[in-house]
Amino acid sequence: MKDAQPRTVRLRDYRVPDYLVDQTRLHFELQPRGTLVRSQLHIRRNPEAVAQENGGADIKLPPLELQGVELELLSLAIDGEPVASESFRTSVEGLSVDVERPEFVVEISNRINPEDNTSLEGLYLSNGMYCTQCEAEGFRKITFYPDRPDVMSRFTTTIVAPRDYPVLLSNGNEVERGETEDGRHFVTWEDPFAKPSYLFALVAGDLQHVEDAFITASGREIKLQIFTESKNIGKCEHAMRSLKKAMRWDEEVYGREYDLDIFMVVAVDHFNMGAMENKGLNIFNSACVLASPETATDAAFQRIESIVAHEYFHNWSGNRVTCRDWFQLSLKEGFTVFRDAEFSADMNSRAVKRIEDVSMLRTAQFAEDDGPMAHPVRPDSYMEISNFYTLTVYEKGAEVVRMIHTLLGEEAFRRGSDLYFERHDGQAVTCEDFVKAMEDANGVDLQQFRRWYSQAGTPVLEVTDAYDPGTGDYALTVRQSCPATPGQPEKAPFHIPLKMALLDPIGNDMPLDQAGHTELVLQVSEAEQTFRFKGLPEKPLPSLLRGFSAPVKLRYGYTPEQLLFLMRSESDAFNRWDAGQRLAFIALESLQQDYRAGREMQLSPELVSAYRAVLQNRELDPALVAEMLSLPSAQVLAEEAGEIDAQAIIAAREFAEVSLGQALHEELLATYRAFTREGPYRPEADDIAARRLKNTCLAFLAATGEATYLALAQSQFESAGNMTDSAAALAALVNRGSEAQMHGALDSFYKRWQEDTQVVELWFALQSNSARCGTLEHVRALMQHPAFELKNPNKVRAVIGGFANRNFTQFHKADGSGFEFLSDQVIALDRLNPQVSARLVTPLTRWKKYREAVGSQMHSALKSIMESGQLSADLYEVVSKSLA
Incomplete structure (x- = not known):
């Protein structure tokens, strides 16, 4: 465990590293409980540090500070001479060494214990396979090192292991392999590109692989390999195909060509994240790389395609150009999420991809902005960096990049990205450097836009309009505001791109200027602005925030009739869907009021009529129809509520779903039959759309x-x-069948797929997510199932996370038992894996938004966690901020 009250790290305190590491040589002798690590670091004084500290006069050399956690130091030498005990100091955070000259070689030997490393950071064992995870600060669990992203070094790694670990992998290109005198074997890898320690990777195990090749635009042949256990070797084809698509797309859209001779992917069952972009050796959670039609859903196929692309795209937006410090995390993650979203949109349905991304923002990221852990895209401070791998940094960060793309246009954005990569290749840089490249490449001023990186919270746009039939003048007035967030009570106006159009009475886009443009991007930069349009023959209906052009909450007084009109006539697919969501929200809010008042609930006939029209419209993309038929989730309804009434939300959604099924059963059955297709499975956009609508x-x-x-x-x-x-x-x-149907189907499914880890995780999730069968008693029973493992993050996310995050009904039982259960599991997990425990506690952190009785129960659950004893830094930060 780390200190229960860790220190706060602040962006304003950043200082350049005292020393740089030009060359890093690592030697591993793998043993489960006693792996020996020898490192040789070629170090020199950082000229920038000298200039900043002493005006160029290096009078006294500062000590060399090397981070190291849970390491057994065996030996320490400088330039071949052992360091005297009085010349170095060890602590729980690392090693401080006195030095006498500005350039030297440090040699360190230490021992680590991969077998007992349940945190899954650093080097650990996963199902008999050695694996690493070093982002953000995992390398310090491997050896003593300046473990920070602005220290970039060229790595050479030698791995020695017994013969029962035939595959030995690390970053870069293989340069040597051979036998040792004691019957073991070794492989040496050399990475020609300087990288920070967080991008280091090592894998050793009894693995099989599939192999393919990719010919780059310049004619180079790249070897592609995907490694996994032998039982899963047949599930790699889709990931390989996705990788080749991503490589070609990155060349065509961004001009980025891969730089090594080999690109490797490894699938690992025990992994805290989805995947990791280590240079040339990407390590993936098995759930994010393995797929076959029999064992993976369409959603899994699409997720794998997206994640494979995301990690590959990091080769440039993250590896070749990396972060100066962890406050700049969105520099690589926001940019790369935007890139993978555009890739997925090009591979599948662009409209549906945008809807999915915005749904996640509204469901979870807006809630994060409104909660105790709210922070800017570039945070000002943190206690534990792992807590800032958040939707704000990733998804909102991607929206910030998207807004630059919207403001500049596609060609100008490409000029900016080209300059960014050219200017900063091989460097560790900041968010300002990215924006500056966009400015310099296009001669624009984005100074005010930078506030998106420094101000937290979700802006609100209040829009009103006025039309003068005598002159044909139409005025659109936009007022922006942003709620207070922790540490930021006041917000300056943002620079917001508001994409819009004006619709005439039959739904056509009206000309907006003399050039005849029918869609414009209004640049909202003041607290209140009015935009005027002249010579309109009739009052238009505004189509606002097209394509969700900014991550804001839009307030405009659309009537149900206007929303129905937009659902029928709007040419922008996102706004067409959004109109339906707004109409459904009005209907569900009315049902909640009926429930609270004890009145008989009645579903709005306008909603039934709207859904019927959507079902009968065969001209729409079936995937878009499926999205338009989906009611707002309980989480979205909760986020929009001033005070969350969980029971009313649950009752309203249940009643609406049943009522729509009853009222539209003929249309639903006809559509089901129309989109039931025979033939072999294809994970292609048209087939996925048909299955999505049918189901x-x-x-x-x-x-x-x-x-x-x-x-x-x-x-x-x-x-x-x-x-x-x-x-x-x-x-x-599971959700609607009889007891016999439910249990029979669950038993049959498990019996067929019990040997497949990913399918069993799906089986767990279907039950824990279910409002009907996912009772607390059943979830406890699932945790006793032989296939469940508390040390496996995927199993924890499927069972405990599924119950707390997606089973709104059972988790929010009035007796508070769900909250107590979650607090108990968080405490237990914190001793095993702090990253997982800190993320799992999130549902309890919103306690202030709930009605008093429920909020009090959630608050008590948080207090029990805080009072349970020493907490990890990860969990302490979340809980302490939530209780404040």
């Missing part, structure tokens, strides 16, 4: 509880030729 209809039909439709679900479950249809039918039976 959306099935969920509504099953919600009626009618035996006919449950029999339809049963038939689909028994005959499904792919996991998408099988899982959708299973979910329908």
Whole structure:
């Protein structure tokens, strides 16, 4: 455990490193409980530090500070001479060494224990395989080192292991392999590109691999390899295909060509994250790389394609150009999330991809902005950097990059990215450097725009309009504000791109200027602005925030009739979907009011009519139709509520889903049949869209509880030729079927797939997420299941995380038992894996938004965590800020 009250690290205190490491040579002798690590570091005084501290006069050399956690120091030498004990000091955070000259070689030997490393940071054992995870500060658990991203070094790594670990991998290109005198073997890897220690990687195990090749635009052949356990070797084809697509796309869209001779991916079962972009050796959570039609859903196929692309794109936006410090994390993550989103949009449905991304923002990132851990895209401070791998840094950071793209246009943005990569290749830089490249390449001023990096919170745009029929003048007035967030009570105006159009009475986009443009990006930069349009023959209906052009909350007084009009006529697919969401929100809010007043609930006929029209429209993309039929989630309803009434939200959504299924059963059944396709499974956009719409209809039909439709679900479950249809039918039976149907289907599914780890995780999640079967008692029983493992983050996320984050009904039971359960699990997990425990506690942190009785229960659960004893730095930061 770390200190229960860790120090706060602040951006304003950043100073350049005292020393640089030009060359790092590492030698590993792998043993489960006693791995020996020898390092040789070629170090020199940093000229920039000398200039900053002494005006260029280096009078006294500062000590060399090397971070190291849970390491057994065996030996320490400088330039071949052992360092006297009085010349170095050890602490729980590392090693401080007195030095006598500005350039020297440090040699260190230390021992580590991979077998007992349950934190999954540094070097650890996963199902008999050695694996590393060094971002953000895991390298200090391997050896003593200046473990910070602005110290970039060229690494040479030698791995020595017994023969039962035949595969030995690290960063770069293989330069040597051979036998040792004691019967073991070794492989040496050399990375020609300087990198920070967080990008170091090592893998050793009994693995199989698939291999392919990619020919770059310049004609170079790159060897591609994906490593996994032998039982999973047949699940790598999709990831390999996705990798080749990503490599080609990055060349065509960004002009970025891969730089090493080999690119490797390794699938690991025990992993805290989705994947890691280590230079040339990407390590993936198995769930994010392994897929086959029989075992992976469409969503999993698309997620794998996106994540493979994301990690590959990091080769330039993260590796070749990296972060100066961890406050700049969004420099690489926000930019790369934007890049992978654009890639996924090009590979699949652009409209649906945008809807999915915005749904995540509204569900979770807006909640983060409104909670105790709210922080800017570039945080000002942190206690534990692992806590800032957040939706704000990643998803909102991507939205910030997207806004620059919207403001500049595609060609200008490409000029800016080209300059950014050219100017900063091989450097550790800041968010300002990225924005400056965009400015310099295009002669624009983005000074005010930089506030998106430094101000927290979700801005609100209040829009009103006025039309003068005598002159044809139309005025659109926009007022922006941003709520107070921790440490930032007042906010200066943001620079917000507001993409918009004006619709005439039959739904056509009206000309907005003399050039005849029918869509404009208004640049909102003041607290209040009015935009004027002249010569309009009739009052228009504004189409605002098209494509969700900025991560803001839009307030405009659309009537239900206007929303119905937009659902029918809007040419912007995102706004068409959003109009339906707003109409559904109005209907669900009315149902919540009925519930609280004890009145009989009645679903808005406008919503039924709107959904019927959507179902009957065969001209729309089926994937978009499926999205338009999806009710706002309980989490979105909670985020929009001034005070969260969990029971009212649950009752309203349940009633609406059942009512829509009953009212539209004929249209739903007709659509289900129309989009049921025969033939082999293809993870292609058109087939995915058909399955998505078909299974959306099935969920509504099953919600009626009618035996006919449950029999339809049963038939689909028994005959499904792919996991998408099988899982959708299973979910329908679990949520709506009889006890016999539910248990029979669950038992059958598990019996068939019990040997497949990823499918078992899906089986766990379907149950823990279920409002019906995912009771607390059932979740506790799942934790006793032989396939569950508390040390495995994927299993924890599937069972405990699924219950707390996605089972709104059962988690929010009025007796508070769900909150108490979560607090107990967080305490237990904190002793094993602090990163997982700190992320798992999130649902409790919103206690102030709930009605008093429920909020009090959540607060008590947080207090029990705080009072449980010494907490990790990760968990302490989240809980202490939530209780403040």
